[in-house]
Amino acid sequence: MTRRKLDVTIGNVSEVYDGAGGILWEMLMGEQIHVGAEQETDTLAGKAGVTAGTHLLDVCSALGGPARHLARRYGCRVTGLDATRKMHEEAIRRTHEAGLEERLDFRLGNALDMPFQAGSFDVVWGQDAWCYITDKKRLIEECARVLKPGGVLAFTDWLETGPMSDGECSALNTFMVFPYMETLDGYAALSEAAGLTVVEKEDLSPDFATHIQHYLEEVQQTYREAIVSNYGQEMYDAVEQGITLWRDASAEGKVGRGRIVARKE
Numbered sequence: 001m002t003r004r005k006l007d008v009t010i011g012n013v014s015e016v017y018d019g020a021g022g023i024l025w026e027m028l029m030g031e032q033i034h035v036g037a038e039q040e041t042d043t044l045a046g047k048a049g050v051t052a053g054t055h056l057l058d059v060c061s062a063l064g065g066p067a068r069h070l071a072r073r074y075g076c077r078v079t080g081l082d083a084t085r086k087m088h089e090e091a092i093r094r095t096h097e098a099g100l101e102e103r104l105d106f107r108l109g110n111a112l113d114m115p116f117q118a119g120s121f122d123v124v125w126g127q128d129a130w131c132y133i134t135d136k137k138r139l140i141e142e143c144a145r146v147l148k149p150g151g152v153l154a155f156t157d158w159l160e161t162g163p164m165s166d167g168e169c170s171a172l173n174t175f176m177v178f179p180y181m182e183t184l185d186g187y188a189a190l191s192e193a194a195g196l197t198v199v200e201k202e203d204l205s206p207d208f209a210t211h212i213q214h215y216l217e218e219v220q221q222t223y224r225e226a227i228v229s230n231y232g233q234e235m236y237d238a239v240e241q242g243i244t245l246w247r248d249a250s251a252e253g254k255v256g257r258g259r260i261v262a263r264k265e
């Protein structure tokens with residue numbers, strides 16, 4: 001089914017991560033802003049075959065939490081790419097504080113026009129971020145371009161997983177500021193069309209609703225006062241309502257999460 005894309009620009013997404021949205025998501029998920037925290041990063045690293053010799057590109061690296069974790073645990077090099085200035089500057093600041101500059105560098109830029117030469121990286125990586133990207137076909141082509149031959153594309157993302165009305169899908173995307181969500185099969189097809197061989201395609205949806213329920217409870221029970229006092233009641237109500245919408249849709253199997261691992265021959 002072809003959905004109408006919301007009119008979301010990279011500027012709209014950066015406003016979220018420059019402002020309250022970035023702070024809220026870090027409150028709920030930690031400085032690795034994805035579902036499943038560092039265990040998910042380790043699982044993806046295992047599937048991507050990350051070792052000390054790997055140079056990995058994290059596309060949409062945000063605060064650089066996964067990049068620092070990967071450098072510490074595996075001794076690899078990581079380049080992070082993100083379009084939001086505040087995220088980029090904060091990633092550099094935290095990496096300096098952690099004393100990890102030798103193995104990490106961060107670039108400010110658009111994933112749809114990566115500032116890297118073809119064949120630069122052993123692993124191209126993304127965690128729960130590409131749902132914000134306006135053109136997934138071009139994104140995957142860019143990933144394939146900057147991968148070395150023999151390199152691995154490994155990512156997780158939030159997905160459309162079941163039937164729902166356009167209005168419902170649009171409300172979910174509007175709250176998150178997603179232009180649209182891919183499906184797992186859609187991502188696999190885009191990867192193959194970009195010349196990659198999909199070696200793993202995994203539906204991670206079964207525990208997605210549990211995570212969203214947990215975020216909702218955190219908002220209601222732990223962060224309510226802080227959100228109201230810093231951003232006002234209206235913002236609190238919008239956040240609670242939006243996450244409730246996501247909790248319900250995930251419980252009904254309409255949205256979920258998945259992982260793709262693909263190789264460049």
Ligand SMILES: C[S@@+](CC[C@H](N)C(=O)[O-])C[C@H]1O[C@@H](n2cnc3c(N)ncnc32)[C@H](O)[C@@H]1O
Nearest residue numbers: 032033034060062082083084110111127129132
């Ligand atoms: C959910 S956060 C990413 C979290 C990160 N992957 C992690 O695991 O910690 C989404 C990030 O995507 C970035 N982003 C969205 N669209 C982008 C684009 N077209 N190019 C580069 N970065 C983008 C935003 O600036 C934001 O920092």
